[in-house]
Amino acid sequence: LAAIRGSAGSLRDVNIIVRPHPDIELLGDEYESQEIHFPSMRGAKGFVCRPFDDPRAIVLKTSDRARQGLFECLFHSAAVVGLNTSAELEAAIVGRPVYTVIAGDEAADGQTSTLHFHYLLEEQGGCVRRAADLSEHAAQLQAELDAPRDSADIRRFAGEFLRPHGINRPVALVLADAIEQTVLDG
Numbered sequence: 001l002a003a004i005r006g007s008a009g010s011l012r013d014v015n016i017i018v019r020p021h022p023d024i025e026l027l028g029d030e031y032e033s034q035e036i037h038f039p040s041m042r043g044a045k046g047f048v049c050r051p052f053d054d055p056r057a058i059v060l061k062t063s064d065r066a067r068q069g070l071f072e073c074l075f076h077s078a079a080v081v082g083l084n085t086s087a088e089l090e091a092a093i094v095g096r097p098v099y100t101v102i103a104g105d106e107a108a109d110g111q112t113s114t115l116h117f118h119y120l121l122e123e124q125g126g127c128v129r130r131a132a133d134l135s136e137h138a139a140q141l142q143a144e145l146d147a148p149r150d151s152a153d154i155r156r157f158a159g160e161f162l163r164p165h166g167i168n169r170p171v172a173l174v175l176a177d178a179i180e181q182t183v184l185d186g
Contacts, residue, residue: 001057003134004141011142016057017073019087033061041068079144081137082128084111088120092127092158093167095151097144099129101137119161127157 005012033049046062046069062069070090074080080091081099088098098120103111111117120126131137159167165174 001052001054003138005054007138007142009142010145011138014056014078014145016054017077018057018059019070019073020059020061021085038069038072044068078148079141081141084114084117084120088128089158089162092154093162095155095158097129097149097151097154098127099131099137099140099144101131101134125157126161127154 001016004014004016031049031051033047036046036048038044038046044062046060049059049061050057051059060069060073070087071094074087074091074096075094077091077096079097079099080087081101082088082091083100083103088100091098100111118124120128122129129140131140155167163169163171
């Protein structure tokens with residue numbers, strides 16, 4: 001947050017949503033959270049916390065029942081930042097650019113040490129642009145704001161990596177066809 005707010009250009013004024021994994025506690029009892037409801041999603045709710053001294057940065061936690069909340073956050077973002085998360089792939093599905101900072105195993109166990117992380121990197125044909133440090137990361141984000149990437153390349157990767165039978169074809173149909181074919185061949 002400090003690197004972004006200390007940067008030059010329009011990046012320093014962006015809104016920031018930090019979305020922890022649904023299995024991780026929000027921030028504990030030391031920070032007050034506010035329950036929110038999504039009017040267009042019946043029964044869906046989330047929790048917002050403002051632990052930063054920054055009016056344009058929040059932590060938003062949604063449950064699995066409010067997956068649409070994650071979609072809305074991703075879809076309406078100019079860019080998505082993650083260490084090594086399925087949200088990076090979900091961002092690619094909706095065509096959003098994805099960025100990461102190499103954190104090292106002591107800071108983010110499971111980032112560079114996982115096999116699949118490397119498949120996601122742009123230099124390996126993936127959709128994630130990596131930075132070695134926060135100043136490079138801020139420069140990448142500013143460049144994205146100045147000249148947004150074409151989402152076609154990002155969605156192409158998502159299609160090839162996640163949905164080789166077609167990004168718009170429901171996975172349930174592909175699975176059902178595979179099960180049926182296995183039974184018939186069986």
